[in-house]
Amino acid sequence: MTPVPFQAEHVQALALRGHGDLNSASYELFRITDAPAARGWLGAIADRVSYLETEKQDKREASPARRKTRLQVALTAQGMAELGLKAHLATFPIEFQLGMAARAHALGDERDEIQSWDYGSGNKPIHVMLLLFAGTDEEVAAFARAEIEEAERRGLTHFATQTTLRYESKDRIFEHFGFRDGLVQPSIDLEGHSVRADDGTPGPDPSHKVPLGEVVLGQLNAYKYRTIGPSVPNSLDARGFLPDFLSSGRKDLGAHGTYLVLRKLEQDVAGFWLAIDRAAESLGVDPEWLAAKMVGRWKNGSAVVNHPNEPGPPPVKDTPGISFASDRHGFRCPVGAHIRRSNPRDDLGDDVGKSLELVGRHRLIRRGRVYGPRLADSRKDDGKKRGLVFITVGASIRRQFEFVQNLWVTNTTFRGLNGEDDPVVGPRCPAFFGAGKSTHAEQTSPFSLQAHPVQSVVPALPRFVTMRGGDYFFLPSVPALRFIAAL
Numbered sequence: 110m111t112p113v114p115f116q117a118e119h120v121q122a123l124a125l126r127g128h129g130d131l132n133s134a135s136y137e138l139f140r141i142t143d144a145p146a147a148r149g150w151l152g153a154i155a156d157r158v159s160y161l162e163t164e165k166q167d168k169r170e171a172s173p174a175r176r177k178t179r180l181q182v183a184l185t186a187q188g189m190a191e192l193g194l195k196a197h198l199a200t201f202p203i204e205f206q207l208g209m210a211a212r213a214h215a216l217g218d219e220r221d222e223i224q225s226w227d228y229g230s231g232n233k234p235i236h237v238m239l240l241l242f243a244g245t246d247e248e249v250a251a252f253a254r255a256e257i258e259e260a261e262r263r264g265l266t267h268f269a270t271q272t273t274l275r276y277e278s279k280d281r282i283f284e285h286f287g288f289r290d291g292l293v294q295p296s297i298d299l300e301g302h303s304v305r306a307d308d309g310t311p312g313p314d315p316s317h318k319v320p321l322g323e324v325v326l327g328q329l330n331a332y333k334y335r336t337i338g339p340s341v342p343n344s345l346d347a348r349g350f351l352p353d354f355l356s357s358g359r360k361d362l363g364a365h366g367t368y369l370v371l372r373k374l375e376q377d378v379a380g381f382w383l384a385i386d387r388a389a390e391s392l393g394v395d396p397e398w399l400a401a402k403m404v405g406r407w408k409n410g411s412a413v414v415n416h417p418n419e420p421g422p423p424p425v426k427d428t429p430g431i432s433f434a435s436d437r438h439g440f441r442c443p444v445g446a447h448i449r450r451s452n453p454r455d456d457l458g459d460d461v462g463k464s465l466e467l468v469g470r471h472r473l474i475r476r477g478r479v480y481g482p483r484l485a486d487s488r489k490d491d492g493k494k495r496g497l498v499f500i501t502v503g504a505s506i507r508r509q510f511e512f513v514q515n516l517w518v519t520n521t522t523f524r525g526l527n528g529e530d531d532p533v534v535g536p537r538c539p540a541f542f543g544a545g546k547s548t549h550a551e552q553t554s555p556f557s558l559q560a561h562p563v564q565s566v567v568p569a570l571p572r573f574v575t576m577r578g579g580d581y582f583f584l585p586s587v588p589a590l591r592f593i594a595a596l
């Protein structure tokens with residue numbers, strides 16, 4: 110199937126770039142209160158939104174002023190309905206139509222907790238999210254003030270700000286448990302397109318590239334098909350903003366757009382390290398060693414599968430990729446470790462090539478940033494809230510995020526394990542454990558450390574990560590924004 114002719118300037122930049130050169134970010138959440146006014150606002154946003162720059166443009170326009178702030182805009186299904194697309198929502202994938210809260214059963218989220226989410230459920234639905242990026246916290250705050258004021262004058266009500274913690278340096282990002290993060294991203298195959306490559310990571314990515322259609326709708330995906338997006342009848346696009354859809358009489362609303370998943374994941378840092386201290390003591394091992402086995406990387410980012418007993422040098426741009434097929438039994442890196450579950454690489458089945466091909470259909474492009482202050486003493490809770498604003502973008506929420514969360518991260522029988530979920534981020538969902546405890550907070554998970562001749566098991570890891578809000582979004586192309594504005 111022929112892809113839509115690719116036009117970089119139609120794609121919101123976040124699809125392929127993490128804006129890692131801008132150290133501060135805030136995410137502003139809105140509801141639409143006056144649809145016609147909000148459509149006008151969206152049209153103006155289309156002029157300011159940050160889009161992918163081609164290499165040529167980039168050289169020409171790389172002035173410091175241009176780089177100071179960047180803005181992306183994302184819409185939920187409810188937001189699209191408010192803006193006038195209710196009758197066409199059925200052309201979106203079902204998980205997007207339903208929204209994240211309604212997918213709790215697949216994601217391991219606790220129904221009772223959903224009621225108290227900070228946003229994205231019950232009486233706190235999100236319609237629109239602005240993602241704002243700037244060099245400093247002061248700049249991002251001023252940027253946000255101006256954007257909120259403008260939006261509130263034009264049909265939207267601002268109801269929440271999700272702040273993030275400023276990056277100290279984009280090449281040395283640490284999440285709150287203390288581990289280097291943002292290391293591995295799939296590299297997108299941009300051959301034939303002069304788009305500036307992703308700037309997000311130092312990137313020791315082992316595996317093959319994923320096709321552009323894994324991120325951008327309308328392009329060829331890992332199945333060599335054009336990634337199908339939502340569509341509208343020709344009659345709705347009188348001004349011809351959108352390209353033709355596959356079937357005649359329809360226009361492609363999805364082309365050059367992508368989807369975005371937002372999850373606010375609160376981390377219990379002291380709880381994590383105290384539980385590890387207890388388990389490490391009973392096993393007679395070093396807590397840092399046990400924590401590294403749970404993550405699959407040492408705190409400095411070196412891979413446990415390559416450095417099973419002590420940290421290796423921190424990864425740099427040219428650090429070779431890692432293979433789990435060389436450690437089938439998990440003697441070096443436990444098979445249930447976080448990075449092994451979330452990207453099993455060459456270790457699904459016996460055929461390495463086939464495994465890479467299959468895993469290539471479920472890669473996540475991560476755009477998360479941490480929120481909340483650092484904990485001064487990792488073993489002493491200070492009562493403050495902190496965690497990860499997990500964001501991933503991709504052409505299919507179901508095949509990418511939901512698949513990884515459901516079949517790998519929360520799967521209690523992953524790779525033949527028996528009744529354990531991800532040791533670090535697992536939701537401890539009682540339903541996934543069978544006859545478990547009644548709430549996520551009561552449920553624990555074992556963690557197996559494979560060894561020969563006798564493996565050891567940490568019997569009961571509590572939950573360390575709690576879901577506090579989020580939703581599924583569509584990140585429309587620039588022409589799609591103009592189309593919606595003109596409805």
Ligand code: HEM
Pocket residue numbers: 284285286288289290291292293294374375376404406447448451452473496497499510513514518534574
């Ligand atoms: C608070 C929650 C989380 C924490 C603290 C966390 C932490 C980490 C760390 C330390 C790494 C290794 C560094 C790197 O490769 O960039 C990592 C990698 C990764 N995580 Fe998470 N993570 C969290 C939630 C999640 C969730 C919910 C998912 C997916 C559903 C996920 C998917 C991934 C993926 C795909 C990788 C890259 C693995 C690889 O390719 O090697 N993470 N995470």
